[in-house]
Amino acid sequence: MAKKRLVLVGNGMAGVKTIEEILKIHKDCFEITVIGEEPYPNYNRILLSKVLQGDTTVKDITLNDWNWYKENNIRLFVNEKVIQVDPNAKVITTHIGTAISYDELIIATGSKPFILPIPGKDKEGVTTFRDIKDTETMVKASKNYRKAAVIGGGLLGLEAARGLLNLGMEVTVVHLGSSLMDRQLDVTAATLLKEELEVQGMRFLLEKNTTEIIGHERVECIRFSDGDFLECDLVVMAVGINPNVELANQAGLTINRGIIVNDYLQTNIPNIYAVGECAEHKGIAYGLVAPLFEQAKVLASAVCGSLASPYQGSVVSTQLKVSGVEVFSAGDFIEGGEKKALRIYDEQDGLYKKMVFKGKKIVGAVLFGDSREGTRLFSLIKKNTDVSDTVKVSLLQPLGGEAGESVVASMESDEIICGCNGVSKGSIVQAIHEQGCATVDAIKSCTSASRSCGGCKSSISELLEITLGEDFDPASHKETLCGCTDHSRDEVIEAIRTKHLMHTREVMHVLEWKTSDGCSKCRPALNYYLGMIHPTEYEDENESRYVNERLHANIQKDGSFGVVPRMYGGVTSSAQLRKIADVADKYNAKLLKVTGGQRIDIFGIEKEDLPKVWEELDMPSGYAYGKTLRTVKTCVGETFCRFGTQDSLSLGIALEKRLERVGSPHKFKMAVSACPRNCAESGIKDFGVVGVEGGFEMYVGGNGGTHLRAADLLGKVKTAEEVIDYASAYFQYYRETGVYLERTSKWLERMGLENIKIVIENPEQRKELNERLNLAVTVQEDPWKKIINNDKLKNELFESVTIQH
Numbered sequence: 001m002a003k004k005r006l007v008l009v010g011n012g013m014a015g016v017k018t019i020e021e022i023l024k025i026h027k028d029c030f031e032i033t034v035i036g037e038e039p040y041p042n043y044n045r046i047l048l049s050k051v052l053q054g055d056t057t058v059k060d061i062t063l064n065d066w067n068w069y070k071e072n073n074i075r076l077f078v079n080e081k082v083i084q085v086d087p088n089a090k091v092i093t094t095h096i097g098t099a100i101s102y103d104e105l106i107i108a109t110g111s112k113p114f115i116l117p118i119p120g121k122d123k124e125g126v127t128t129f130r131d132i133k134d135t136e137t138m139v140k141a142s143k144n145y146r147k148a149a150v151i152g153g154g155l156l157g158l159e160a161a162r163g164l165l166n167l168g169m170e171v172t173v174v175h176l177g178s179s180l181m182d183r184q185l186d187v188t189a190a191t192l193l194k195e196e197l198e199v200q201g202m203r204f205l206l207e208k209n210t211t212e213i214i215g216h217e218r219v220e221c222i223r224f225s226d227g228d229f230l231e232c233d234l235v236v237m238a239v240g241i242n243p244n245v246e247l248a249n250q251a252g253l254t255i256n257r258g259i260i261v262n263d264y265l266q267t268n269i270p271n272i273y274a275v276g277e278c279a280e281h282k283g284i285a286y287g288l289v290a291p292l293f294e295q296a297k298v299l300a301s302a303v304c305g306s307l308a309s310p311y312q313g314s315v316v317s318t319q320l321k322v323s324g325v326e327v328f329s330a331g332d333f334i335e336g337g338e339k340k341a342l343r344i345y346d347e348q349d350g351l352y353k354k355m356v357f358k359g360k361k362i363v364g365a366v367l368f369g370d371s372r373e374g375t376r377l378f379s380l381i382k383k384n385t386d387v388s389d390t391v392k393v394s395l396l397q398p399l400g401g402e403a404g405e406s407v408v409a410s411m412e413s414d415e416i417i418c419g420c421n422g423v424s425k426g427s428i429v430q431a432i433h434e435q436g437c438a439t440v441d442a443i444k445s446c447t448s449a450s451r452s453c454g455g456c457k458s459s460i461s462e463l464l465e466i467t468l469g470e471d472f473d474p475a476s477h478k479e480t481l482c483g484c485t486d487h488s489r490d491e492v493i494e495a496i497r498t499k500h501l502m503h504t505r506e507v508m509h510v511l512e513w514k515t516s517d518g519c520s521k522c523r524p525a526l527n528y529y530l531g532m533i534h535p536t537e538y539e540d541e542n543e544s545r546y547v548n549e550r551l552h553a554n555i556q557k558d559g560s561f562g563v564v565p566r567m568y569g570g571v572t573s574s575a576q577l578r579k580i581a582d583v584a585d586k587y588n589a590k591l592l593k594v595t596g597g598q599r600i601d602i603f604g605i606e607k608e609d610l611p612k613v614w615e616e617l618d619m620p621s622g623y624a625y626g627k628t629l630r631t632v633k634t635c636v637g638e639t640f641c642r643f644g645t646q647d648s649l650s651l652g653i654a655l656e657k658r659l660e661r662v663g664s665p666h667k668f669k670m671a672v673s674a675c676p677r678n679c680a681e682s683g684i685k686d687f688g689v690v691g692v693e694g695g696f697e698m699y700v701g702g703n704g705g706t707h708l709r710a711a712d713l714l715g716k717v718k719t720a721e722e723v724i725d726y727a728s729a730y731f732q733y734y735r736e737t738g739v740y741l742e743r744t745s746k747w748l749e750r751m752g753l754e755n756i757k758i759v760i761e762n763p764e765q766r767k768e769l770n771e772r773l774n775l776a777v778t779v780q781e782d783p784w785k786k787i788i789n790n791d792k793l794k795n796e797l798f799e800s801v802t803i804q805h
């Protein structure tokens with residue numbers, strides 16, 4: 001008997017997933033034809049954000065390559081757009097006249113980005129962000145132009161903006177509403193998100209309605225309804241999507257927003273189905289892959305005539321794919337009426353967690369700053385679990401109770417680990433036991449987990465470790481420096497040393513980086529490692545640093561900057577205070593604030609005024625923005641305090657002078673207290689000193705921030721000189737062995753206190769560490785002075801801002 005002819009229009013994520021599911025059920029049931037308008041085989045659209053951000057390449061996001069179609073006897077037509085369906089003759093026709101008959105037809109034409117219907121929308125330099133072509137347009141623009149405006153502060157707009165920042169552009173996100181990601185976040189989470197992204201260098205214009213795109217051939221600026229302008233030479237529209245129903249309309253299918261389908265994805269015309277973003281089920285057209293893949297499974301069963309369970313709609317969860325930001329949102333996250341919220345908000349550390357309950361059930365959640373509980377909460381929401389017997393706040397802690405315990409370990413077998421592909425913990429454990437999967441890639445091949453957004457990779461890796469126990473081979477789960485390379489941090493360091501590599505580009509070239517320019521993760525890390533290894537030869541690459549370090553000041557919420565001059569040991573003078581007061585008045589500072597590190601922060605300085613402020617202050621930079629020694633906090637000590645046993649002020653000042661300016665993997669905070677009353681809080685510092693009878697105790701690995709940790713005792717010495725000797729060796733050892741962006745609290749736990757002690761207590765090694773640190777110290781120069789004395793640098797960094805009124 002001749003096989004039935006199955007035709008798929010749309011070679012995208014939902015359509016091809018349906019074909020994969022069909023092949024799993026009946027490999028040879030159909031003669032399959034796929035027609036796609038794009039010129040590529042099926043690729044992972046989700047990862048275009050990662051391509052733009054420089055974490056992967058177009059080559060690496062193919063889901064099914066050309067061979068896959070051949071191997072499965074699928075006829076593939078690319079670069080062809082289907083323009084007609086004749087449901088009576090059961091024939092489709094493409095724009096170049098290819099006519100194909102079908103018995104069953106699946107329409108999976110996805111969505112079209114919404115384009116604001118405003119004058120100038122067709123100008124050169126205006127793009128959407130939907131496919132490979134758009135991504136390439138943006139990458140190309142970033143090579144020749146500098147100022148990008150992203151219209152739309154939703155998931156897509158923010159991921160695009162992060163990518164453009166990584167490509168070196170100045171990026172302003174223009175958003176219509178008053179808070180970002182308004183479809184996924186409440187106002188508190190959106191505010192925290194905005195603050196975090198501003199720190200990363202993104203600018204925002206909220207409550208702005210774009211009315212015109214202005215320019216000759218190419219965009220030069222955009223105009224808003226309130227009369228303001230924003231200069232830009234690239235505009236990315238990310239203001240939502242509309243189901244692509246053009247073809248369905250022509251075919252006579254019933255349409256609302258999308259193509260109306262029933263619980264088996266059938267349209268109103270027999271033998272025609274719709275799946276993915278183009279389909280509308282019970283009034284909803286979904287825009288995330290998890291529900292679309294659920295639809296694909298149901299449709300595959302239905303088309304194959306298997307007993308399919310009906311599609312009943314989906315609860316969705318989202319995560320923003322921007323490194324350094326953890327945001328999670330699921331279900332119905334806005335409280336009110338019957339829906340009651342439970343919130344935890346740690347304002348100081350920027351952690352926010354909210355659950356929304358309706359009766360006995362949890363119906364929605366928002367997490368900011370720490371999204372580890374997202375998988376569990378989403379599972380409870382999806383399963384409609386009765387949580388009335390649970391202490392609700394415990395839902396935001398790992399099940400085992402112990403903070404830090406693995407969330408994955410405490411998950412039930414039927415809980416979902418890979419949200420995109422609907423793969424449970426049980427299925428992954430089964431693949432490990434029964435199919436011998438021992439790596440994340442093997443799990444991906446066997447179960448599809450981690451095949452889409454990749455957000456579940458770390459959980460899968462953890463599950464492998466838990467399940468395989470001693471058989472777990474960490475080498476096969478080697479953590480690479482970032483997605484641009486297969487090399488780990490240690491391998492990169494080794495290559496820099498042995499091959500004497502001297503430039504980030506050289507490292508990328510010699511180690512065959514997968515991206516041409518690296519990304520926001522590897523560039524700053526390479527810049528640090530190169531400087532640490534070749535202190536006297538390497539020339540720091542300012543452009544590889546994050547914005548605060550590049551501009552040597554702390555960017556604030558409103559785009560102005562905070563300036564913190566150095567005050568050794570927290571000691572100042574009336575002359576310094578007068579200068580600070582004068583500068584604050586002259587440059588309209590909005591706030592003068594004593595910081596937690598005992599320094600004065602001058603807030604509200606405009607970017608272009610920074611060099612003048614520094615010049616007039618005539619004080620060294622306090623490095624409040626730097627990955628280096630921040631401050632040495634001191635108590636007044638024996639000179640003034642009746643309890644003091646040591647001179648904490650002199651020691652604090654000496655330590656600060658010894659270690660200042662030298663780069664480290666992350667910020668490094670110190671304190672010296674002159675007695676165990678510990679007024680300088682030495683127990684929560686990276687290196688803290690406490691004066692005791694007959695000497696000093698030295699404490700290490702403390703942290704008073706998000707991951708609160710009491711410091712461990714490193715040892716006791718008799719003199720201030722010995723403290724400086726130990727502290728310097730400790731700092732240098734951290735510089736040499738720390739992973740970039742790893743605080744000492746984590747580093748210490750990774751290395752083990754005893755192992756660190758063996759090195760630091762060894763006089764020979766301590767001497768060598770000090771010598772290597774001396775070398776790094778010799779090349780340090782005050783960055784404020786350097787910029788003041790260099791007109792070129794000054795102009796490059798501090799030219800005026802782009803927003804005009």
Ligand SMILES: Cc1cc2nc3c(=O)[nH]c(=O)nc-3n(C[C@H](O)[C@H](O)[C@H](O)COP(=O)(O)OP(=O)(O)OC[C@H]3O[C@@H](n4cnc5c(N)ncnc54)[C@H](O)[C@@H]3O)c2cc1C
Binds near residue numbers: 081
């Ligand atoms: C940059 C970006 C990042 C994203 N990140 C995430 C994420 O992190 N998580 C998540 O869940 N979702 C994410 N999404 C959304 C996700 O990619 C989509 O939901 C998913 O791709 C939709 O699948 P689809 O098959 O319905 O549509 P598509 O993948 O768009 O496929 C439709 C295909 O049909 C083709 N086509 C259309 N009309 C015709 C025609 N007449 N003839 C022939 N071919 C035609 C189109 O060219 C296209 O290739 C992201 C989207 C983008 C753009």
Ligand SMILES: NC(=O)c1ccc[n+]([C@@H]2O[C@H](COP(=O)([O-])OP(=O)(O)OC[C@H]3O[C@@H](n4cnc5c(N)ncnc54)[C@H](O)[C@@H]3O)[C@@H](O)[C@H]2O)c1
Binds near residue numbers: 156180181240319
């Ligand atoms: N990480 C992820 O899950 C992810 C990433 C990217 C894209 N996506 C999906 O891709 C699709 C498209 O994303 P999106 O962000 O464009 O859609 P969206 O609808 O989620 O967000 C669009 C945003 O643009 C704003 N907006 C609307 N009109 C505007 C105007 N005139 N000026 C300024 N802002 C305006 C809206 O308020 C909204 O916040 C969505 O389905 C999304 O879920 C998901």
Ligand code: SF4
Binds near residue numbers: 643
């Ligand atoms: S730590 Fe001791 S010496 Fe220092 S101020 Fe406090 S009480 Fe005085």
Ligand code: FES
Binds near residue numbers: 419421449450
């Ligand atoms: S959660 Fe997206 S691939 Fe697993």
